[in-house]
Amino acid sequence: MAKNLNPYWLVTSTVGFADDGSTVVVGTIPASTLVMRSALVVSTAFTDDSTNLDFGDEDDADEFVATADITEITAGAYWGAATDAYEGAWYPAAKNITIKVDGGTLIAGVAFGVLQCLDLSNTV
Secondary structure (H helix, E strand, O other), rough: EEEOOOEEEEEEEEEEHHHOEEEEEEEOOOEEEEEEEEEEEEOOOOOOOOOOOEEEEEOOOOOOOHHHOOOOOOOOEOOOOHHHHOOOOEEOOOOOEEEEEOOOOOOEEEEEEEEEEEEEEEOO
């Protein structure tokens, strides 16, 4: 059977400097979804250069973009260099999207994630 493909971009909720020391659920990937690309956007630079951000899912904190691929003290979009998402991350069941914030003494900083997804649930 052919598939009726419904591509879309998913933008997560934000995390900020006040989330330091936690992993925040920022959205949900629906069941039967293929994640094709991913980026973490630092919209407001974090104030401590020891800050670490990881963008992933509930099973793998850096599934999409690892802290090694992010310059947290510089606003910008960071596309993971060596993550599973570039090979395609398949989600047969719904899964929570997370951003982990771990830093020094933070007084500013905001980030959110962007996922390019393909809905594979519709069969025609």
